[in-house]
Amino acid sequence: MSFDYDLFVIGGGSGGVRAARVAAAEGAKVALAEDDRMGGTCVIRGCVPKKLMVFASSYREAMAEAQDYGWTVHAGGFDWPSFQAKLNGELDRLEGVYRNLLNNSGVQIYDARGKMKDAHTVALSTGEEVTAKHILIATGGKPALPGMDNDHLGITSNDIFHLPELPKRILIVGGGFIACEFACILNGMGVEVTQYYRGAQVLRGFDDEARGLVAEMMIKKGVDLHVGTNIVEMRREADVDDTSLMTASDATKGLTEDKEAELRHTYGQGKGGPIWVKASNGTTQVFDQVMFATGRTPNTEDLGLDNTGAKLGRRGEIIVDEYSQTSQPSIYAVGDVTNRVNLTPVAIREGMAFVETVFKGNPTKVDHELIPSAVFTQPELGTVGLTEEEARDQEPVDIYCTSFRPMQQAFIDREDRVLMKLVVSKETDVVLGCHIVAPAAGEMIQLAGIAVKMGATKAQFDQVCAVHPTMSEELVTMKTPMRSA
Incomplete structure (x- = not known):
């Protein structure tokens, strides 16, 4: 044929x-x-x-x-x-x-x-x-809406780039990397940001210690973060005629993602007045925008x-x-x-x-193991390999970890902290995971990922001379485990 x-x-x-x-x-x-x-x-x-x-x-x-x-x-x-x-x-x-x-x-x-x-x-x-x-x-x-009543009033990560103006107050719903990144971005741009996440801590799936520090720093920098919290009800303020607003499914049916994002602002997202929200913790607030970062499909x-x-x-x-x-x-x-x-x-x-x-006639599988990744929060989170929680369920491990104020911020008495962490096999001394919370952590983890992918041991990390003064030198100067797991 x-x-x-x-x-x-x-x-x-x-x-x-x-x-x-x-x-x-x-x-x-x-x-x-x-x-x-x-x-x-x-x-x-x-x-x-x-x-x-x-x-x-x-x-x-x-x-x-x-x-x-x-x-x-x-x-x-x-x-x-x-x-x-x-x-x-x-x-x-x-x-x-x-x-x-x-x-x-x-x-x-x-x-x-x-x-x-x-x-x-x-x-x-x-x-x-x-x-x-x-x-x-x-x-x-593509982004997924949560399926609750009136969720068409909210926007998604697709829509954020098309906003005609930045909101004064925004609620971000979700705790994954997209939610946390945009919470930090908008907070940095001067938007008053509230974030709800129904789980116990944001950035599920990442190392607990690392995501804990990211959450703490987000709060210190001005994000009003509420975990264990979700929306139970949302609607337009009473002075807006909701009957004139088309639902997202009516207004955007059959459109491309970008055209849909543009039209969503005409039909309920970018116009029509503030949004009243009731949270599972009993509080009610009014926001200019509600952004759902509740997963992708x-x-x-x-x-x-x-x-x-x-x-x-x-x-x-x-x-x-x-x-x-x-x-x-x-x-x-x-x-x-x-x-x-x-x-x-x-x-x-x-x-x-x-x-x-x-x-090419060369059957090739993709290696999905030990892929470095970064979350561009402020500070960033870079990670490769197993989290402490994953590793300790697999085998006995030593945890090398340090958290400190970096020189640049300590000099001006800022409270910013960074984290450097290695998860190491007790039996083989192989570094099973590396986790960094710091400015430019994405840049650092790309390089650390090479060593972890090669199966480097903690002893081989220690053989590398430190670059001083840098934050990342801590990856090769931690001599004693903080704990075993």
Whole structure:
């Protein structure tokens, strides 16, 4: 049977674009369909704009510190429209880069939504149908609303970049990295931030000691954080005619993520007055915005997978094997849509491994173990390997840990603290985990991750001479365990 393409990719995010480009470089005839902006979540509504917002939000405190160091400076009000214009310009530039990379690789781009008609056929929203020997689904994930009454009044992380103005008061619901990052960002930009999380501590899944320090520092820097707390009721203030507001499902049905984010502000999110909220702790407050950061779901809705035999999991994720192949041999999936490790660099590696397996004849599995990651709170949290809690359930461990005020802040009598922590196997001396809470922890953990991935021992860490004076020198100078577990 002849096909229009050797490979058809559905989804123009980091994983899909990389796979398309590399497959085309191997001589395959490749096409890619994307119904939203090229670049996907990371480039357009995730990692990149978020990190630029992290940078922007850090200057208020930096200028206050500069004053304490003797500089005559003053942090005026934050100009959100000016920043937003620059941000949109940068995202436009990056989208153009992604398109050029595909075009220069010979990949046919369809600005359309792709839907599976059968195991080898994709129906496009333009009315066209194309066939391919192999189909790769890389549609990523999307924010999930909690499913409570009136949750359409809230915004998500997709919407935050489209706000016409920053709110004076915002409630952020959730305790994961997205919730905590945006709580710190908006707090740094001068927004009065309240955060509710129904669990006992934010950043579930991270090392307990590390996430405890992050939470403490968030509170000290001005975030009104409430754990064990959730929304039980929300509504518009009584002076607003709610009957004129369309629900999110009515207003945004069938739209792309970016178009949906823009329209949500017309229908209930960006206009219409303040939102009254009742919390599970009995308190009531009024906010200009409520942001839900209550999880993400794989973007598999209306993909036509039921026409192919490819199986979905309980949360809607595409089930794949270790080679990213679905239960339908012609269909593969990479990235967040598979709900394995939801990180952009992982999606890129999965896309590369897919090409190695299918187009280079070199079956390649992606190693999902010991992946460094960072949470861009203020201070940042960097982590690789096992948490203390995970490690002690696996085997006896020694814990090397220190917390201190870094030189830069101690000099001006600031209360900021950092944490350096190593989790070490008693039996083998191998460093099983490294956890850092500090400014630039993301930069540090990338380098520490190399050593942990190589299986370095604590003795080998100790053989490395310290770089002085730095915060990270503590990783190679902790000689005695703080405790065993």
